[in-house]
Every structure is written in structure tokens, then in C-alpha cells.
Amino acid sequence: MHLHHPHDGHGHGAPAPSGAAARRPDGTRRALRLGLGGPVGSGKTATVAALCRELRSELSLAVVTNDIYTREDAEFLLREAVLPPERITAVETGACPHTAIRDDISANLEAVEDLEDAVGPLDLVLLESGGDNLTATFSRGLVDAQIFVIDVAGGDDIPRKGGPGVTTADLLVVNKTDLAPYVGSDLDRMAADAKAQRGHLPVVFQSLREEAGVDRVAAWVRERLAAWRA
Amino acid sequence: MTRAALLLLADGRFPAGGHAHSGGAEAAVRAGLITDAASLEEFCRGRLHTSGLVAASLAAAAALGVDPGDLDAAADARTPSPALRAAARRLGRQLLRAARATWPCAGLDLLARRFPKGAHQPVVLGAVAQAAGLEPLDAAYCAAYESVGGPATATVRLLGLDPFDATGVLARLAPATDRVADRAVRAAREALDTGVDALPAASAPLLEISAEVHAARTGRLFAT
Numbered sequence: 001m002h003l004h005h006p007h008d009g010h011g012h013g014a015p016a017p018s019g020a021a022a023r024r025p026d027g028t029r030r031a032l033r034l035g036l037g038g039p040v041g042s043g044k045t046a047t048v049a050a051l052c053r054e055l056r057s058e059l060s061l062a063v064v065t066n067d068i069y070t071r072e073d074a075e076f077l078l079r080e081a082v083l084p085p086e087r088i089t090a091v092e093t094g095a096c097p098h099t100a101i102r103d104d105i106s107a108n109l110e111a112v113e114d115l116e117d118a119v120g121p122l123d124l125v126l127l128e129s130g131g132d133n134l135t136a137t138f139s140r141g142l143v144d145a146q147i148f149v150i151d152v153a154g155g156d157d158i159p160r161k162g163g164p165g166v167t168t169a170d171l172l173v174v175n176k177t178d179l180a181p182y183v184g185s186d187l188d189r190m191a192a193d194a195k196a197q198r199g200h201l202p203v204v205f206q207s208l209r210e211e212a213g214v215d216r217v218a219a220w221v222r223e224r225l226a227a228w229r230a
Numbered sequence: 231m232t233r234a235a236l237l238l239l240a241d242g243r244f245p246a247g248g249h250a251h252s253g254g255a256e257a258a259v260r261a262g263l264i265t266d267a268a269s270l271e272e273f274c275r276g277r278l279h280t281s282g283l284v285a286a287s288l289a290a291a292a293a294l295g296v297d298p299g300d301l302d303a304a305a306d307a308r309t310p311s312p313a314l315r316a317a318a319r320r321l322g323r324q325l326l327r328a329a330r331a332t333w334p335c336a337g338l339d340l341l342a343r344r345f346p347k348g349a350h351q352p353v354v355l356g357a358v359a360q361a362a363g364l365e366p367l368d369a370a371y372c373a374a375y376e377s378v379g380g381p382a383t384a385t386v387r388l389l390g391l392d393p394f395d396a397t398g399v400l401a402r403l404a405p406a407t408d409r410v411a412d413r414a415v416r417a418a419r420e421a422l423d424t425g426v427d428a429l430p431a432a433s434a435p436l437l438e439i440s441a442e443v444h445a446a447r448t449g450r451l452f453a454t
Contacts, residue, residue: 110327
């Protein structure tokens with residue numbers, strides 16, 4: 001699914017017209033772009049923070065947040081000091097977070113390019129969507145792959161309900177598994193439903209409060225990065 | 231040329247970043263100045279005849295071939311608010327990105343090279359109209375319509391205003407939009423002959439001031 005386009009870069013020395021080209025105007029390979037979407041409160045920002053802590057010693061990283069009406073997510077990441085502030089940018093979305101990641105990706109593309117200009121070269125840019133509904137997915141013109149984050153407390157019927165996020169995301173993360181006994185969520189049923197909706201696409205059940213934490217998602221990111229560099 | 235390109239360029243769904251901006255409507259709603267369809271109409275009428283007219287003139291002049299550097303400086307001089315100048319350049323850059331992918335041509339590549347961090351959006355809009363095979367009047371219409379279409383759409387989201395009331399407002403503003411577009415083209419032709427000082431400099435101080443207040447506010451829905 002990688003966006004290997006035949007026209008790497010372009011011939012005029014001006015910024016690339018779209019996000020799909022694999023090379024930057026100076027001829028270097030751009031960073032891998034991963035999108036994280038999912039409903040409000042499912043743990044997208046916590047997953048981004050955990051990924052930054054896990055990967056920052058081995059990779060050059062940056063994050064773009066798409067907050068709905070605040071800079072809360074960007075400020076959480078800054079407060080947690082998961083990355084230096086110049087590596088975190090917030091995009092404003094005009095009350096429509098899915099528009100900014102799918103229908104009109106221009107602001108996010110600018111944010112990614114500005115980060116690459118300012119603190120690059122980068123290996124990986126994580127783009128976090130504002131909390132949205134089950135139909136919110138990233139444009140393939142913006143990201144190379146996307147993670148959809150849901151949680152067990154949001155209802156164990158979400159995988160069964162499907163929707164583009166659950167069904168088509170390159171990785172489905174079912175977060176907060178430690179809460180399952182308290183909210184009466186059936187993890188086996190969620191896994192079976194996810195399998196039925198997604199076929200061979202991977203699913204990770206995680207709890208960021210347990211020791212393994214974000215390890216399996218981080219491993220998936222490393223695989224993606226290896227494929228992107230290959 | 232094809233006139234149909236105007237529909238594409240003027241469509242609010244054209245992916246050039248406009249959806250994140252309210253054209254001052256959010257600040258006006260917060261200040262209690264827009265509360266219903268009638269006050270939205272008054273707000274839009276004021277915007278159309280001030281920043282709308284200026285934007286339409288800049289766009290028409292760019293489409294006529296007036297130097298974009300001169301026009302960008304003229305736009306700066308007509309935009310006192312630093313927040314609005316920054317937003318106009320950001321939107322110009324976003325529009326240029328979308329347009330270069332939509333109507334690829336050497337002229338737009340050159341513009342991107344000359345303004346890597348963006349030129350004022352109306353200046354880019356004029357150049358894009360030209361690249362799309364449109365006339366200066368089309369560019370002026372696009373800018374004039376945008377100046378009221380953005381706030382109307384934003385107010386539907388901000389107030390829960392009946393969307394039919396919002397479209398009614400835009401329909402009632404259509405004759406004034408015609409006049410603004412005509413006037414903008416006349417000014418642009420004069421600017422082609424005598425320089426950018428001939429362009430209108432109609433200012434809306436409250437829009438500029440409230441844009442600065444809005445930029446400093448947390449918890450906003452729209453960037454401007």
C-alpha cells in the first residue's frame with residue numbers, strides 16, 4: 001500500500017505539489033508518515049506518547065496533532081516531554097477533524113513539510129487525528145499507513161459494527177485491555193469480530209499500564225519503516 | 231478556457247484549507263455580533279464591501295498579470311493584523327499546493343519557487359484562475375464569494391444556524407457580489423496601467439482587531 005509514485009519529486013525545484021511523492025525537493029527520501037485515528041478518549045495521544053518514548057532513541061521523530069478546538073493533545077505531549085517542542089506541531093481543523101485528515105489534507109501536508117525543513121531529516125512523522133467517529137480515515141495522499149485506536153471501554157461491539165476505520169486501517173489497536181473486567185467487555189469476542197471484519201489485517205490488544213505497553217505497536221512501526229526504506 | 235473550472239475553484243470542497251477558517255465569524259459570534267441570519271447577513275455585507283473587495287481586486291489583478299510580488303506587498307499594506315497576514319499566506323500556500331496538483335503548469339511552479347512560504351491567498355487565487363484558463367472577472371467572483379461563503383458556512387457550525395437560512399443570506403448578497411466583482415476588475419485594470427496603489431484599500435478595523443483577539447484565544451474552533 002505504500003505510495004511509491006513513479007515521479008519521485010519533480011523537476012522544478014519548488015515544493016512538491018502533493019504529499020505522495022517519496023522524495024523531498026532536495027532529493028532526499030521523506031519521512032514515513034503514520035496516521036493514528038479513532039474515537040475520542042480511546043488513547044490515541046497516550047499511544048503516540050508511548051511510541052515517542054519507545055522510538056525516540058533510535059529514530060528521528062516528529063508529531064502532528066489535529067486538535068478539534070484546543071491545543072490539548074499537543075500540550076499533553078509537550079508536558080510529558082516525549083519530544084522537544086520543535087518536533088510537535090498542532091494543526092487547526094475548523095470543527096471538522098476528518099476533513100483535515102481526509103478531504104482537505106493541505107494543512108497537514110504543510111505541517112509535515114515544515115517539520116522536515118525545521119528539524120529534519122526525519123525518519124518518522126506520526127499524525128494524530130482529532131477524536132472522531134468510526135468512519136474517519138486518513139487520505140492516502142497524507143499518510144503511508146494508518147492505525148485505528150479503539151478501546152474496550154467504548155463498547156465491545158465496536159469491532160462488530162465495523163466502519164472504515166475498524167475495517168480498513170493497516171493496524172487496529174484495541175486499547176485499555178486492563179479495563180475489560182471492569183466494564184464487562186469480552187476480549188475474545190472483540191478479537192473474533194475484528195478478525196471477521198479485517199481478514200488478514202493485524203490487530204493488537206494492548207494496555208499501556210502493563211509492562212509490554214506499546215511494544216507490539218512499536219514493532220509494527222519498525223516493520224513499516226523497514227519496508228518504507230527498502 | 232472552460233468556465234466550468236470556476237465551479238471547481240469556487241467550490242468550498244476544493245481542498246485548499248478554507249474549511250479551518252471562519253473569516254472572522256467565530257470572533258463575531260463570540261462577541262455577540264452574529265446571533266442569527268439577519269446579523270450574519272449584516273456581517274457578510276460588511277465583509278464583502280471591505281476585505282472582500284480588496285481580495286477580489288488583488289485576485290483580478292493577479293489574473294490580469296500584475297506582478298505577484300507587488301500584489302503581495304499591496305496585500306500586506308491592506309492587512310494590518312499580523313494574524314490575518316500570516317493566515318493569508320498560509321492559505322495562499324495551501325491553495326497553491328492544491329492548484330499545482332490540479333492544474334499543473336510552469337507559471338504556478340514559478341510562483342511556488344518565488345514564495346516558498348506562501349503569498350497572500352487572493353494573489354495566488356488570481357494566478358490559479360489564470361492557470362485554470364479563467365478570466366480576471368472569474369477570479370474576482372471567486373474571491374468575493376469566498377469572503378462571504380466562509381463565514382456563512384462557519385456560522386452554521388458555530389450557532390447551529392439553519393443551513394437554509396445561511397444559503398438564503400448568500401443568495402440575497404448575490405447582487406452586491408456582482409457589483410463588487412465588477413468594481414474589482416475595473417480597479418485591477420487600472421492597477422495594470424498605473425500600479426498597485428490603484429487597488430481599493432477598504433478596511434474593516436473590527437475584523438482586524440477581533441482577528442488578533444481570536445488568535446490569542448484558546449478553545450477556538452476555527453483558525454481565524
